[in-house]
Amino acid sequence: MRYSANWLQDFVDCADVPTPVLVDRLVQTGTEVERVVEQPGAPAGVGVARVVQLERMPGSHHLWLTLVDTGDPEPLPVVCGAQNLALGGLVPWASPGTDLAAVGLRVGVRTIRGHGSQGMLCSPHELGLGSDHEGILLLEEGAAEPGTPLEVLVPPDRILELEITANRPDCLSHLGLARELAAALDRRLRPPELAPPPRVGRPAAELVTVAINDPSGCRRYRAEVVEGLTLAPSPLWIQQRLRAVGIRPLGLTVDLANYVGAELGQPLHTFDLDRVGGADGGVRVTVRRAVDGEPFQALDGGERRLDARDLVIDVGGSTAALAGIVGGRASGVGPATRRVLLEAATFDGPSIRATSRRLGLRTEASARFEKTLSPVLAALGGARFVHLAHRVAGAAVRPGPVDVEPLGPHRSVAIPVTASGLGRALGMPVAAGEAATALTRLGFEVTTAGDALTVTPPPDRLDVMIPADVLEEVGRSLGYERLPPTVPGRRRPALVVSPPAAREAVRDLIVGAGVDEAITVSLTSPSAQLALRPLAPPSPPLAVRNPLGPQWSALRQSCLPGLLQAAALNQARGAERIRLFEIGRAFWGASPSGLAEEPELLGLVDHVPAGEAVEAAARLRQLAALAVTVGARCADGPPEVRPQAVAGLHPGRSAELWAGGRRVGVVGELADGPRERFELRGRAAVAELRLDGWVVAGGPRPAARPLAATPGVVEDLAVVVPARAAVGPALAALRSVGIPECESVRLLDEYTDPRLGPGLKGWTFRLVFRDADRTLTGEEARRLRAAALETLAGAVGARQRETA
Amino acid sequence: MTPEALAELAARAVADAEAAVDPAQLEAVRRRFLGRRDGELTRAGAQMAAAAPAQRAALGRAFNGAKAEVEAALDARARQLAASVDTERIAAEWMDLTRLDESWTPGRLHPITRVLREIEAIFRQLGYAVVEGPEVESERFNFELLNIPAGHPARDSHDTLYLSDDVLLRTHTSPVQMRTMLEQPPPIRIIAPGRTYRRDNPDQTHFVMFHQVEGLVVDEDVTVADLKGTLLTFARSMFGHEREIRLRPNYFPYTEPSMEVDVSCFLCGGAGCRTCHHRGWIEILGSGMVHPQVLRNGGVDPERYRGFAFGMGPERIAMLKYGIEDGRELTLDDVRFLHQF
Numbered sequence A: 001m002r003y004s005a006n007w008l009q010d011f012v013d014c015a016d017v018p019t020p021v022l023v024d025r026l027v028q029t030g031t032e033v034e035r036v037v038e039q040p041g042a043p044a045g046v047g048v049a050r051v052v053q054l055e056r057m058p059g060s061h062h063l064w065l066t067l068v069d070t071g072d073p074e075p076l077p078v079v080c081g082a083q084n085l086a087l088g089g090l091v092p093w094a095s096p097g098t099d100l101a102a103v104g105l106r107v108g109v110r111t112i113r114g115h116g117s118q119g120m121l122c123s124p125h126e127l128g129l130g131s132d133h134e135g136i137l138l139l140e141e142g143a144a145e146p147g148t149p150l151e152v153l154v155p156p157d158r159i160l161e162l163e164i165t166a167n168r169p170d171c172l173s174h175l176g177l178a179r180e181l182a183a184a185l186d187r188r189l190r191p192p193e194l195a196p197p198p199r200v201g202r203p204a205a206e207l208v209t210v211a212i213n214d215p216s217g218c219r220r221y222r223a224e225v226v227e228g229l230t231l232a233p234s235p236l237w238i239q240q241r242l243r244a245v246g247i248r249p250l251g252l253t254v255d256l257a258n259y260v261g262a263e264l265g266q267p268l269h270t271f272d273l274d275r276v277g278g279a280d281g282g283v284r285v286t287v288r289r290a291v292d293g294e295p296f297q298a299l300d301g302g303e304r305r306l307d308a309r310d311l312v313i314d315v316g317g318s319t320a321a322l323a324g325i326v327g328g329r330a331s332g333v334g335p336a337t338r339r340v341l342l343e344a345a346t347f348d349g350p351s352i353r354a355t356s357r358r359l360g361l362r363t364e365a366s367a368r369f370e371k372t373l374s375p376v377l378a379a380l381g382g383a384r385f386v387h388l389a390h391r392v393a394g395a396a397v398r399p400g401p402v403d404v405e406p407l408g409p410h411r412s413v414a415i416p417v418t419a420s421g422l423g424r425a426l427g428m429p430v431a432a433g434e435a436a437t438a439l440t441r442l443g444f445e446v447t448t449a450g451d452a453l454t455v456t457p458p459p460d461r462l463d464v465m466i467p468a469d470v471l472e473e474v475g476r477s478l479g480y481e482r483l484p485p486t487v488p489g490r491r492r493p494a495l496v497v498s499p500p501a502a503r504e505a506v507r508d509l510i511v512g513a514g515v516d517e518a519i520t521v522s523l524t525s526p527s528a529q530l531a532l533r534p535l536a537p538p539s540p541p542l543a544v545r546n547p548l549g550p551q552w553s554a555l556r557q558s559c560l561p562g563l564l565q566a567a568a569l570n571q572a573r574g575a576e577r578i579r580l581f582e583i584g585r586a587f588w589g590a591s592p593s594g595l596a597e598e599p600e601l602l603g604l605v606d607h608v609p610a611g612e613a614v615e616a617a618a619r620l621r622q623l624a625a626l627a628v629t630v631g632a633r634c635a636d637g638p639p640e641v642r643p644q645a646v647a648g649l650h651p652g653r654s655a656e657l658w659a660g661g662r663r664v665g666v667v668g669e670l671a672d673g674p675r676e677r678f679e680l681r682g683r684a685a686v687a688e689l690r691l692d693g694w695v696v697a698g699g700p701r702p703a704a705r706p707l708a709a710t711p712g713v714v715e716d717l718a719v720v721v722p723a724r725a726a727v728g729p730a731l732a733a734l735r736s737v738g739i740p741e742c743e744s745v746r747l748l749d750e751y752t753d754p755r756l757g758p759g760l761k762g763w764t765f766r767l768v769f770r771d772a773d774r775t776l777t778g779e780e781a782r783r784l785r786a787a788a789l790e791t792l793a794g795a796v797g798a799r800q801r802e803t804a
Numbered sequence B: 001m002t003p004e005a006l007a008e009l010a011a012r013a014v015a016d017a018e019a020a021v022d023p024a025q026l027e028a029v030r031r032r033f034l035g036r037r038d039g040e041l042t043r044a045g046a047q048m049a050a051a052a053p054a055q056r057a058a059l060g061r062a063f064n065g066a067k068a069e070v071e072a073a074l075d076a077r078a079r080q081l082a083a084s085v086d087t088e089r090i091a092a093e094w095m096d097l098t099r100l101d102e103s104w105t106p107g108r109l110h111p112i113t114r115v116l117r118e119i120e121a122i123f124r125q126l127g128y129a130v131v132e133g134p135e136v137e138s139e140r141f142n143f144e145l146l147n148i149p150a151g152h153p154a155r156d157s158h159d160t161l162y163l164s165d166d167v168l169l170r171t172h173t174s175p176v177q178m179r180t181m182l183e184q185p186p187p188i189r190i191i192a193p194g195r196t197y198r199r200d201n202p203d204q205t206h207f208v209m210f211h212q213v214e215g216l217v218v219d220e221d222v223t224v225a226d227l228k229g230t231l232l233t234f235a236r237s238m239f240g241h242e243r244e245i246r247l248r249p250n251y252f253p254y255t256e257p258s259m260e261v262d263v264s265c266f267l268c269g270g271a272g273c274r275t276c277h278h279r280g281w282i283e284i285l286g287s288g289m290v291h292p293q294v295l296r297n298g299g300v301d302p303e304r305y306r307g308f309a310f311g312m313g314p315e316r317i318a319m320l321k322y323g324i325e326d327g328r329e330l331t332l333d334d335v336r337f338l339h340q341f
């Protein structure tokens, strides 16, 4: 919200406080300052003038020939194009030579279509006083004598743009902010002038009756009847203050309501009593919920359909306003208005907020009401309005008001605290006296009895209800900079060994293997998910009900689509080798808790550009090794690789990873379909592993064995096997089947050779046999070798290769 | 044969040995003087038998001295020649070690992971456990138990993605506070890192998905000063030991009092620069004393216990710490970006 320092000055002396100090004090006490704008006053050379002659320029549809009294003996001719001039009105006149810096114009003596024009009449925009450039700034009668420098009426100002937190609607007003400022600067707060006007005529209650059908929606409704208020220009100081805070002046009645809103924080609404009144001139105001489907024509012209949750102001049987948000078209004040029904009410915040959001109608009034205002403000705002209406416009106020509070008047609750308790919570000693002083400066009533304080917040501070709220007021007043920095120490909770340590080990392992870490958005399009989600159950992805766009409309079931999209982006940006991984949750459908099953997945993608088929095959093998290594490092032994066609992967180049009787992952080359779907050229090796409950369990505890001192026997074994025999089961068989002396085994070579015969290939294994207790004899070594051959024959149908 | 002649012979042999330019020449010198049958020195030795017995002893000593001298010279020269051969081989084996093996390039951790690890390391040292919670969360845990009932204005700042009426994507990791309190009695000292979601159109500082680290301490004697000291320790560990912090009163529904925490600008030291918007301070986290109602909702007696909580955004910290101007870089996984970390 925007605040005028000149306006604040009405309530607290702050004109002498330099801007940086002002900002610092506000920030330190909890008011966020977005910026402070120095607003110059009216430009030098501009004075008040009276239009003493006004006629159309012959032959022009829009230009006026005027004579203006500028305070000099002779009126001066000025040509003017604005359409809001009135004969006898007071306007600002810029003398020749004046610099209008706001519009970059130097005023001169000119001839327009043959007519001399000395100086010019100015709009607020031209004077740098606001954005309004549609008409000349109209001054109220009696504002000043012609010839008075406008600077006297429009002095320079400072505009504070502040962000007020949702719990402090009391600060959405100049008076409320002034109270904060007074406390922050340790200065006295001056209350607003509220001298009641003389009340004349028949009592308002004879014209207006108020019924509140829904006390939960409307805590208070206070009506006044004011006569003699029009939409004539407001006094310049009112106009200027409204402009300073970003409100466009629209004429006295409306301006006064807006003025009080910005000044005291109470939104006011004005109805034209003669438009809403019945035949006898009296009206019945009913605050009620709308009927389902009830139409409403707002001031802005749009028609809305209301429902039973919306609160409306019914006047004389028709819907005159959407309560707390906007008035109706048929009930508002206009140029013909002579009698005004003033509404100063207190509506329920959540109700206003819900209607405002649902209808997309956000106004100054709704922004205040939705934060829940104190009913005390309604009385204050109403009183201030009638005071100003009388003082500024001489309006006649009917005896009143009509004031309905179905639940009784608001009472602030006294909160008991102790200074020692405040000190214990803050972590520094607090004296009862200083706490009381701090609270009193903020408008609290405090009674002190030794250590005990009884604290009653000001009636508009609905946010202060419990001792913790008082703690905040005292803490921010004394200043958190006074607190010693300590850390909680005495008792430490028993530490849980958190699983993420194992996850980080996986991350480091993969990064060490040359793969970059990606973090892709867990939100995705359903079609991308359905293209590749090898581990997920067949249920469709969980859908977001109110997505920002189709690309974020579902929860992912696999990391791979996101990684492939990232790879495609990198490919499009010219990267040549893209290796990415991600560790994160996937969402596999509803869980028994009513939320979602959220397995933690590791996704791996290694993209090889087109034309590198050999490299791609090598990469796929590396990626498979990496996936198995991740498993072996962190779980109970390496997972088993089972060749198996996997949806979305190349059927001859895909496998499942199994551990502990569970499928824990897949690895393979991306099939053509998903590859084209993700717009990747070349080939991509992908793998996905489920980490939760398996890898991040922390892995087995290593067990050490004594190193054997006896020499080992190295035996190379050349065998012939079918061309599509898989080496994994062969190695597993050699490792695990009944040869206790077999210490290690690895595949030394795999080759094809026409001499082997059709459909066959050759393997050479290197085995190391060792007995920890004694040296093996040559005969024993031959026996072990034969046993190994027999094992291979059984596992994969291998036979020994005949040596040529 | 005289001792003088032997000395002269030895001197000649030494000179020849030293003049040899390669092992073959040196071997020729050895044969010429020490050859088993016709080496000049060998033959001189053979002549000793013919010398007068009175001279034999002196001659014998002279011969042994000469032979030792020659052998020493031959060996020394042999070592010299061998060394020069090594020198040539070594020179020929020169390698350019500035040419590194590019097939071995480790990958990079995402900057968010780096920041999360730093945060976790700092708080683990302070005795915090790392706790995680679901990303798909109930409205009850995400809002209601945290003092944000339906219709509360604070919901405006949490543009929420819903899966159903009461199931949503968590908008902060604060629900983990509540889950922890309900699972474990005080004392509690945790941080809760994780992914969070908002219905925010992405721009330089807004994300559909981002990370948050929430912290919670609950114990009998926790104070606002403890909150301040803890976050000062964090700020200095994260941003440098000269940093100061300030607590600015603010509002969060789940804490009372609430405050935002600014750290003195680590680029300008507080003098004012573009990064700190010329304020000298940079907002890094929100914090406060846990609201008594929130403690009660978590099954903790607010008459006996107090707590503080804080929440920070790793994206924001990464942007500040690494000078990332456009936060969208953090979401694209462009390898050129990742390789900067």
Ligand SMILES: [Zn+2]
Binding pocket: B265, B266, B267, B268, B269, B270, B271, B272, B273, B274, B275, B276, B277, B278, B280, B281
């Ligand atoms: Zn700075």
